[in-house]
Amino acid sequence: MAMYDVVVVGAGIEGSATAYYLLKKGLHVLLLEQFSALHSRGSSHGQSRIIRRAYDKPQYVRMMNDAYTLWSDFEKESGATLYRKTGILVFGPRKNIAVSSTAHSLASGQVPHEQFSGREANRRYSQQLKLPEDYQCVFEEGGGILNAQKAVLAFQQQFQKLGGTLLDHTQVVEIQAGGAVVTVVTAPRKAFWARHLVVAAGAWTTALCSSIGLNLPFRVLRSELNFWKVEDPAVFTPDKFPVFIGYTSDDDNDTHYYGLPIHEYPGLLKVCAHGGIAIEGPDSRDRPGGPGTVVPVSQFISQTLRGVSTTASITEYCMYTMSPDFDPVIDRHPLYSNIIVASGFSGHGFKLAPVVGKVISELVTGESPSHDLHLFRLARFLPPQSHL
Template identity: 35%
Template sequence: MTEDFDVVVLGLGGIGSGAAYWAARKGARVLGLERFELGHANGESHDHSRIIRRSYHAPNYVRLANEAYAAWAQLESDAAEQLVFKTGGLDIGPKDGAIALQGYADAMRDCDVPFEMLDAAEIRRRFPMFEIHDTVHAIFQEDGGIVAAQRATAAHQRAARQWGATLHDRTPVTAIHDAGGEITVEAAGRRCRTGKLVVAAGPWSDRALAHFGMHVPLEVTKEQVMYFTPRDPAPFELGRFPIWIWMDDPSFYGFPLFGEPAVKVTQDAGGKAIDPDTRGFEPDPDISARVSAFVQQHLPTAFGPEHLVKTCLYTLTPDRDFVIDRLPEHPNVALAIGAGHAFKFASLIGRILAELAIDGITPSDISAFSIDRPILKMEAPPKTYMV
């Protein structure tokens, strides 16, 4: 039997769940298909928390971040659940660090986002948990905080169903045929027909693109988050300790206590390339050593016994920019790839994908994220993962 839908969403991680919600909210008959169980830990979107911030290196991202807060607020209202927790955000690092704060400050000024520049003395006064040299400076932006990641994905799924979407887990898509406007999707013995397809396959994006004879140079890496139990957790509680990013190479970032009785710290893009179908889940001792050394040096009172280590995947484009586009030869297919920093935008990107699929156009500026930009056509592109 063939079922008919207006929009089929392939992949119900952070972004695909957002797309299913926004497409159903627009009144479309939506089918979402997920190969694993909902909320699984095989992809990119599990665990309690992700950083959300207006502070970004370029104005187009700052504007998108402003829209992202609004998208989460809409979901919070529909799902009757708080999902964004403002803690304040600190972009902190040596003045000659690999990631210049100047570009972040310029981009926020461009978009009228208020922020403060802090010198080392002021950082120590406000956040004495940081052990830093006098050469360290920081940007503080008051809206930085946490998106409750796994709860947000579950809220998207719940709200999508409330708006009438059908979501199936343990249903891998194995075949897609686009007969010029009418798409047939096969998944675990199901066959459905749809006018529009949204692809949000995360680490499996290259497999999904292969259905359309397309390829983009992606690197999937195995990253990890580490939770440390501080002897005195009080200074690291939500409301007292900000989210922070260390703006150097290597770059680290971290969170107050949230979801676990421990402080979460991770290295950005420090993991090794893997195949998402054969990867292991064991921690990488090299990352563990780097993260532990950083915490011991710069957050010594947070350093305590390891409470948990979780591994998670990044799907990296060579320029670290997202892909959010319709496929050039299949304009009824919209796709997004999150480049390892997209959870904060998951609801917004979901909304944009729903707009691209249903209306063919979005009011959001996604001009930098096209799938046929020159670097994505290179076989061995230069890689810039520091942003």
């Protein structure tokens, strides 16, 4: 009988980091992945994700302060270089609340940052930016790039090196909950038993959790990664140009955009829209359909950037698992306290992964979590007084 302390479902960044932190607590851990251990059908593939403390909610600034330390410790332990510092520039119209709240959150978290106008940003990045002069800008020097796929691989490798078991091509098809031991049935047909289960199945979490009575209100979006040719690659290198988040309207709920200096493909700048097209479910991500984001991103480029083509050279696909309030769920099942759900990262969960792994390992071992998890409770999506 294959009995574990913890089974983790899903070897994307959240599941891989969680499995690693659980193992560091001395637990016997099994990590299950339906596809190959590194694949591009979920949300954690590609070479780059933004890391930043610049968030409009103070809770994330606190978590990211911890995350930076954890990423750095993990780089030392694994020997993998995962973080590249570039600084981050957040900009938008003067009335945009997300930009001003980012400055307040950074101040409340005592994170050094600068605030200046669009005019000053254009002076500092005279070869790259042409922002409206009255825009507000926030700059935080710790912003940068995480090498996404390398990070997933490093967590999986360290996990296995320390004695964890990773089984890929092993899809969880059934969860039997209700007692001190959870049974996990997989295809190919096999059963595993564990005292605790962590479901970190990204966009597949909703379907998997419906079998254990949870009706999660997540929406799955097909999001695009767009890469654009630049006239002079030398001015868009990570030492010359920061990662950025750009708003173009007063309403912070409108689509906003983000970009990273040249990192993945030579001569190509990554500029994308935050969001995407709602799709039926994760398995229909690569079916064509719906208007893409190339046109609005191209308009954003012509409004704000210099020397960047407005014709996309490469478009790749990824998925956002959106929760209604854009905060993830990191919580125990309301009936089965030995099941923890971690999903709904709403397009911003990569950078948080070490903290997610750390707090889940604390929940499993019964320690009080190092961060306030109030924002991430399942109860906010369940009917009041519901036992489910």
